[in-house]
Amino acid sequence: MRLNDATRRYFEDPPCVGELAGPGVCRGAAGSREAGTWVQFDLRLVPGSTDRIECARFLAYGCPHTIAAAAWVAQQAPGRLLRQGFPEDVHRLRERFEAPIEKLGRLLTVEDAWLAAAAAVPA
Amino acid sequence: MRLNDATRRYFEDPPCVGELAGPGVCRGAAGSREAGTWVQFDLRLVPGSTDRIECARFLAYGCPHTIAAAAWVAQQAPGRLLRQGFPEDVHRLRERFEAPIEKLGRLLTVEDAWLAAAAAVPA
């Protein structure tokens, strides 16, 4: 199990771990712990906006690549617009963390969790 | 190949090696070099006697036990009477030199050579 530098850094000391509460927070999750990968994102929107993200937090039960990817994605969130979608193409994300191809499904779970959070914005 | 002390002594420094010539010498041999064991005894009788051995010499092509046994037998010769036969029972001889049982045939060749020499005495 070889982890590249980015993966090791985001795995060992991930930014944005945790949950958010209060108004303007939307939450989404994907996967299940029983199946080995579960990711949750909490996104807080800039007060008054229905699109611009103020900050993000995540929780993840999964392999180092899952944790690193979720942390990195959460870190990119501030200032982005919800409608811009997932911060990085999943294949680019896989290259960034040099995840083996078998792990693509786990990175898709990260994307699904993000999309679920975005979809949770009150219309 | 373990040799006991007696075998090693009589093999490494055998007494009575050689041939005798002249009157009163009787010679006998048994076995063949091609078959792996050949022994020859020359017995010289005490002048005038037709029975008492003065001295003996041997030649032997064979394993260490064969050489040791032939040398020991030749060494016993002086003073013995021809009609006393072979100086030692072959089974006793085998025990003396701790020869493995497979080698009994070779010791019998030593005896055969002795008996041939004794038989060579002019009647």
Added chain:
Amino acid sequence: MSAAAGDARPAYLDNAATTAVDPRVVRRMAECLTAEGDFGNPASAGHVFGERAAQLVEAARRQVADAAGARAADVVFTSGATEADNLAIFGVAELRREEGRHLVTVRTEHKAVLDPCRALERRGWRVTYLVPDGDGILDPRRVAEALRPDTVLVSVMHVNNEIGTVQDVAGIARACALHGRAWLHVDAAQSVGKCGLSFERDGIHLMSLSAHKAHGPKGVGALILARARGVLVEPRELGGGQELGLRSGTLATHQIVGMGEACALATAEGAADTARIAGLAERLWRGLEALGGVWRNGDPARSVPHIVNLSFEGVEGESLLAAVRPHLAVSTGSACASAIGEPSYVLRALGRSERLAESSLRFSLGRFTTREEVERGIAVVSAAVIRLRRIAGTSGCAGACA
């Protein structure tokens, strides 16, 4: 992770994978190598170099036999327990193939037993795979029930390499003796120095040993066969006729001398080592149990203390390993299994969920394990579990949410 900062190498808690060779063993081995030493070929009967090497081999055979409670004449040296297991299973199967083609073994055996059994199945043999109880223990009655008139071999390991449980091989031997004509093979690769072996007294027919699990060198082992009780195998390595023709190949004097010395040290010091290791193992368990949501695999009352296998709730297995391994040498499955990378079939056989089996660590202790290494192990694993549970959002739920 700070617990490990400044340390050149991780703490080594992987003695079930392999052990460091005892310096006293190394010294004996070194005497058999160079031109000044006893480097001869033990098969070179007739000159002192060979004779001296053969004497050393025979002395080592005695030491190995003593450690196993066996007769020296019954010890056949091999290249390790893998070869010994293969020789036992294929060798008995080939020898007794006209008497029957049924074997009995256990789901939690080492691959060196299971893979030969699978190969025999492909050639038409029938194999019954018994399942131990949730604590890893096999009731000898299960063996008795599985025996058939055509069963020629039962293969059961003594000390399990993943969870440390000790099977009742004496009871299983009695079951074999009472119900049929099957021989009992015991894989005792992990047993030397960890708990008593009594090949003769227990009525075992064949036993595999390995030196490198007990501070001897890798690449040497032995198969013990009760020749006086008529036990034999069909040889598999043919050639020079060494080891009574049962295992040809030049005898590696230094390796065999090393195994002998390791066995002698195990006989002399195994009990004291084990007592000390039991204290360390207890400390390790208490230290990690405090995390909550930690399960111990295998009944500790029926296990050697050298192996402590724990499942951690609320953390994913690969992340747990990735977090601890830079600071701590531990395993999930056996070293052999880790070359392949599949989840532990042993823990699965004991009824652990796939998830929990994956989130398990095998800590294994040896003669050279220090208290400091154990403390480091506790600190490293605690930090990793706490951090990963926080990331997973499972910190508060030990006991339920894994």
Added chain:
Amino acid sequence: MSAAAGDARPAYLDNAATTAVDPRVVRRMAECLTAEGDFGNPASAGHVFGERAAQLVEAARRQVADAAGARAADVVFTSGATEADNLAIFGVAELRREEGRHLVTVRTEHKAVLDPCRALERRGWRVTYLVPDGDGILDPRRVAEALRPDTVLVSVMHVNNEIGTVQDVAGIARACALHGRAWLHVDAAQSVGKCGLSFERDGIHLMSLSAHKAHGPKGVGALILARARGVLVEPRELGGGQELGLRSGTLATHQIVGMGEACALATAEGAADTARIAGLAERLWRGLEALGGVWRNGDPARSVPHIVNLSFEGVEGESLLAAVRPHLAVSTGSACASAIGEPSYVLRALGRSERLAESSLRFSLGRFTTREEVERGIAVVSAAVIRLRRIAGTSGCAGACA
């Protein structure tokens, strides 16, 4: 015998049985044993102890491959050449059994080749045993003639362990390539450091090596298989899946590192060693030829100088050995054969009479053989032959009476 008086140990001229390990090899081995060293299990992927051991194994694999003119990926480590020979012969036979059941080999092969062939014959295989000429050389055309459509393996040794003759394996490989689909296995146990090996260039399919004939440790060897050319074997040791599944069992790091280092030294110094040994061998031959009635076995122009095999007329074999061995470590047959105690089937196959075959000594020289040992050898053997011929009454008849 006085030549040896005062010497603590006999002169060692039995390097074809086994060699002393080079101190540089011992040093490398010692680094892989204790807790301070690289003692990890190469299969323990994921922690530095295992990773470091695996790196050492891969570096050694390179060294072995370089010495054999092969690709590193084609090297499978074994417990010696006996196991490699068995794996090659049984492993190819099992793998290709549906393609044909005929093998070709030579009467002068090592028992580690001949005995597996015999075992296959008992299972219904056909084996053609070729006979080399009186100098020990096998004409590749004889191989070509022996090939049949159902021949799946040809096994021919490179350097003969009793007489030192070197077979034209490149020519034999060409014969195999031209006439059929048989793979060529070469037993090169005696070749490392003695003469060049070029596995790839010569188009060999499988090759057995042993470390201990070339100043490496006993108990480690290799089978090289041309995997890129589709060559495989059915594995015989099953379990952990090491060596690509072709040979399971914990890799013995120190043994493999030792073999690697021995191969690297052979690559670097083999030519110089051989040149020096050629001088010693020439001196030995000249010194003993002077006795008269001494025959050299094998064509020296087509042999390595490391092995000088001489037949002595007019002396019985067992007595010759008994006379020289207290002062000189030499062999009659191979070390393996001497464990059994039969006359040399190799010399018999070359047409020597049984008597003369028995009265033969194999002198084998190595890196550590000194001029003084060679002089001692000449003195001891000369004294013994002269004395025994005197006792046998054959002193005057050198050349005719044996």
